[in-house]
Amino acid sequence: MARSPRSMGVNMGDIARLANVSKPTVSRVLNGSPLVTAETRDRVLEVAREHGYAVNRNAQRLRNIRTDTIGVVLDFGSHRQGRIADPFIFELLAGVSEALSVRNQDLLLSPPGLSNGKSYVDLIRSRASDGFIFLGQGDREPLLRELARAQVPFVVWGAVNPAEPYCAVGSDNLLGGRLAGELFRKRGARRWLFIGNTDHAEIRMRHDGLCAIARQEPAVHVERLQVEHMAYASTYAGCVAWLRDHPAPDAVFAFSDTAAMAVIAAFREAGLHAPRDYALVGYNNIPPAGDFTPAITTIEQETHLAGAILVEKLMQQIEGGRAKSTLLPTRLILRET
Amino acid sequence: MARSPRSMGVNMGDIARLANVSKPTVSRVLNGSPLVTAETRDRVLEVAREHGYAVNRNAQRLRNIRTDTIGVVLDFGSHRQGRIADPFIFELLAGVSEALSVRNQDLLLSPPGLSNGKSYVDLIRSRASDGFIFLGQGDREPLLRELARAQVPFVVWGAVNPAEPYCAVGSDNLLGGRLAGELFRKRGARRWLFIGNTDHAEIRMRHDGLCAIARQEPAVHVERLQVEHMAYASTYAGCVAWLRDHPAPDAVFAFSDTAAMAVIAAFREAGLHAPRDYALVGYNNIPPAGDFTPAITTIEQETHLAGAILVEKLMQQIEGGRAKSTLLPTRLILRET
DNA sequence: TTGTAAGCGTTATCAC
């Protein structure tokens, strides 16, 4: 088979020659153009198959405006303090991966440590991707505002705040917080403890929801334990320290089920058991939550839709439109704690 | 700024003109060639910075032999039966992502459902990636052999079997199985139950290790409960059904900590408690394992090195070399069960 | 319905 000197394999020209057609015809066949005769099409496809030909995606992307690649950004850092704490974010990733492949978009997993706005803008400029999906906004709100200003197409899974200049999809964290608050109120708890890093908008909104209910009960007092990292260990240590300096709460709302497990362990050290001594609500409804001892009451997020919705909204933007933020439902899963 | 008709932004030609040099010079500057004068270099860099220029990666990849992109394949399917069971695989992903970014390689996350060998070969042929990293070989051994035959550069995290024609990195699953077996023997257990899908080579080797120890004790009998999926629910249901038809085991070795949690729950239904009624060993040492009630005895894998090693071995292959399989150490984490 | 020609933005080669 004749091939050009630097060529690595068979190219479109080779297929064209072997099928007795021109390059554009091969291109048309491969792109499903209706213009070609069925006969020509079959011949070209046969030759292509026979020679194991696959279109060079880089040449394609050089010519085309779209790269059909989406950058996906997730915070390995905050979820990986030694070991990843919560499988939640990866369910999201699985959903996004699936939704992208349905649309024939490549998923470029963003390297860790891509922190400043310029690096994302450069990825677009270098035509490495058409847009971004951020899984969890973390503490990156300034970055996201910068990208919005720079007209970079992107969507965010996380806190939904209509005041922000970008499209976010997330569950109703405010409602999540209120659901926990309502349960605590029903149980007659007075000293509520919120555990989580409120620098993260999602978590802050849960705190706000909890406080909204608390304000309706004059006797209720909400305290807050700020934990730095998402991992189990950091919550455990935080709780142990907290219990040394403070009177024990009778209700605890933790930012994740993994954190709730840490709460249970730390409180047990102090002789405190849920639900006997305190009510406990986690978040995410991860698989082991229901099977822990005690079974953890939690807030479930509707994540199975998230991937498809995120991709849909991003595509709208890439195609030049605007996409509105969306709130997904949330519900309380009542268990032992 | 003058730009070519179909152009999307500023390109190398523009920068060249603005800096009063030629395109190749700009290229040399950007690739850190020692040939250019410091003065020229600074001028070019300044102009590039000023205009927010970023090299077009597609043009680059079209010219170059390497694409500097690695496909990473993970089994969302088997880990996501409704909900992802085990965060273990994602720690691996985090490590790989980090190791790739250190080497300036893009991470193309493989779409789910890329099952036959041809689709992987085509990804190479279409120059979308230089090679693959498979996280977990799952039940894909035939596929992997096919790829090895087709000379596709790839590495696998999973079972290490010197007889296989490809490079695998993984922890010593045989040893893992033996560690569990030795513990069971020390406890004087007689009826051992292995839980896991032995279609997966990694799991099969753990079974083999367990049986190797069992054979040294004439009184010991090993049974096996095959579970289809990696998720919690499938193990739970399997155990419940198993206990109906079989006498209770006095030792259980589960394929993951999540599965061990399912065992605990299912056995409790039957009035059986670890460690009183049976010894239990899990796998992976995920964060909640130590804090479960009872705290789960488990086998820990050295995953923090995995990413770097996998990437290293893959690069060796891409650069034309051969890479040897590697076994990583494993150890028993003794807890309550 | 198909073919010709041009160009996408790089980098390698070779000349100066």
Add this chain to the structure above:
DNA sequence: GTGATAACGCTTACAA
């Protein structure tokens, strides 16, 4: 040291 030129493999006018 730097520049002109020619690919890399594809798609989009435009012509036939």
